Amino acid sequence: xxxxxxxxxxxxxxxxxxxxxxxxxxxxxxxxxxxxxxxxxxxxxxxxxxxxxxxxxxxxxxxxxxxxxxxxxxxxxxxxxxxxxxxxxxxxxxxxxxxxxxxxxxxxxxxxxx
Amino acid sequence: xxxxxxxxxxxxxxxxxxxxxxxxxxxxxxxxxxxxxxxxxxxxxxxxxxxxxxxxxxxxxxxxxxxxxxxxxxxxxxxxxxxxxxxxxxxxxxxxxxxxxxxxxxxxxxxxxxx
Numbered sequence: 001x002x003x004x005x006x007x008x009x010x011x012x013x014x015x016x017x018x019x020x021x022x023x024x025x026x027x028x029x030x031x032x033x034x035x036x037x038x039x040x041x042x043x044x045x046x047x048x049x050x051x052x053x054x055x056x057x058x059x060x061x062x063x064x065x066x067x068x069x070x071x072x073x074x075x076x077x078x079x080x081x082x083x084x085x086x087x088x089x090x091x092x093x094x095x096x097x098x099x100x101x102x103x104x105x106x107x108x109x110x111x112x113x114x
Numbered sequence: 115x116x117x118x119x120x121x122x123x124x125x126x127x128x129x130x131x132x133x134x135x136x137x138x139x140x141x142x143x144x145x146x147x148x149x150x151x152x153x154x155x156x157x158x159x160x161x162x163x164x165x166x167x168x169x170x171x172x173x174x175x176x177x178x179x180x181x182x183x184x185x186x187x188x189x190x191x192x193x194x195x196x197x198x199x200x201x202x203x204x205x206x207x208x209x210x211x212x213x214x215x216x217x218x219x220x221x222x223x224x225x226x227x228x229x
Contacts, residue, residue, distance in 0.1 A: 008145065030226070034215065042222055043204050043206070046218065046219075049215045089157065093215055097169040099147070099160075099162035099169040099210075100218065102159060104157040106155055107155055
């Protein structure tokens with residue numbers, strides 16, 4: 001009963017090119033969708049979010065697109081840099097009594113080659 | 115200055131033992147969380163506390179008991195450890211939800227190995 005799915009376990013791109021990471025979800029009740037980035041032996045760090053009422057959010061080189069009818073979101077990184085190499089987790093958020101319950105996908109390992 | 119810290123970073127113990135993992139945040143946040151990342155790399159929420167009150171309690175065995183002595187600390191105590199408890203445990207904190215997304219800040223994780 002995976003509510004958030006990242007079907008590509010890994011992605012390899014050349015430096016300077018676009019990286020596109022994909023995510024699908026099943027529950028229409030999520031309030032926000034997020035991307036977290038994780039380096040080995042560290043905790044995840046927040047990258048970018050998008051409200052369920054928006055279809056695009058941009059922050060520098062990172063853009064997240066949300067297609068509610070398809071229950072799909074994607075993260076675009078342009079241009080990709082070697083320092084972007086990490087595991088990227090897609091997550092969906094719902095509010096509950098002052099807390100936010102995050103449901104994570106399994107992650108996609110991005111490798112950006114110099 | 116570490117925002118969310120966890121101790122210990124590594125924990126190796128025998129089946130049946132009782133152990134605790136400590137978490138502290140210096141961000142002034144109201145809400146703290148525990149997550150478990152299992153061998154399949156799934157990161158799943160276990161508990162959340164808001165102002166020392168338990169809010170989220172996912173389907174977690176009773177052997178796991180969170181304790182929040184104050185807003186800055188959320189410790190995880192595990193009784194009668196089992197092999198399946200081996201995982202990386204992450205603590206996180208955030209401001210209380212107000213209808214907009216509040217970023218969760220994660221600690222570095224505690225790798226628990228049960229032998």
